[in-house]
Amino acid sequence: MSKESTKRAFVAGATGYTGQQVVRILAAQGVEVVAHVRPDSSSLERWRERFEGWGARVDTTAWEQGAMTATLSELRPELVYCLIGTTRARDKNTEEDAGYEAIDFGLTELLAGACAAGSPKARFVYLSAMGVSASSSSAYYKARWKAEESVRESGLSYIIARPGLITGPDREESRPMERVAGVVSGAIFKGLSAVGADTLHDRYAPTDAVELATALVQRALEATDDAIVLETPRLRCGRL
C-alpha cells in the first residue's frame, strides 16, 4: 500500500476476541492502527506489547464524550471500529441486564457521537449480532437495536455486521457453554454443507475471530456505499 493511500483506523474493543484479530489484520494490510484500551485496564502493558508487536499503537482515552471527540478529532481516522460489549458473567457491577444498556448501547452511542463530531468522514464499523431487529424483546437484543439505531442516525457512513455465534478454541476467556454450542453447531453445519446445504451453513454456522475479522477488514476497505448491513453469509470471505 503506498504512503498516499495509507488509511488510519481506530479500534474500540481492541482487547476482545474479535478486536484483537481486527487490529492484527488491519496492521498486516498496511493500515495505521490505533488500538483503544480502556485506561483502567489491569493488563494495559500486556496489550501494549501485543499490539505494538503487530505494528499498531495504543490509545487509552477515557470513555467520555469530550475526551473521545478530541482524540478522534486529532487522529482523523478513516475507519472507526466499535467491537465492544459485555456479558452477564463479565458485568458483575450492575443490576441484572443493565450492563447491556450502559455498555453495548451506551458506549456505542458515545463513540458514534464522538466520531460524528471529531472525524465525520470516517466510516463506522459496528459489530452487532444476528437476529437484532426493532421487535427484539430481550435486554441484550434491545440494547443492540438501540446501538444500531444510534449508528444509523449519526450521519456517518457505516457498516453494521450481524454475525451469529463467535467462538473458537483460540478464545482466551473461558466461555464453556459458548464453546460447546460452537462445537456442536459447527459439526451439524459442516455435515449439512457436506450434503449440499451450503446456504444453511453460511447463514447459521459459528464463526471464529479470524474469519470474522477478515470480513470486517475486507468489507470496510472495499466499501463504497454509505449504509451497509452485513448478515452472516457476507461475513464469510476467507481468513487473513
Ligand SMILES: NC(=O)c1ccc[n+]([C@@H]2O[C@H](COP(=O)([O-])OP(=O)(O)OC[C@H]3O[C@@H](n4cnc5c(N)ncnc54)[C@H](OP(=O)(O)O)[C@@H]3O)[C@@H](O)[C@H]2O)c1
Ligand atoms: N460472542 C458471540 O457469540 C457474539 C455473537 C454476536 C455478536 N457478538 C457481539 O460482538 C461483540 C464482540 O464480541 P467478542 O466476543 O469479540 O467480545 P469480547 O471478547 O467479549 O470483547 C468485548 C470487548 O468490549 C470491551 N468492554 C466490555 N465492557 C467494557 C466496558 N465497561 N468499558 C469499556 N470496554 C468494555 C472489552 O474490553 P476489556 O477487555 O477491557 O474488558 C473488550 O474489548 C460483543 O459486543 C458481542 O455482543 C458476540
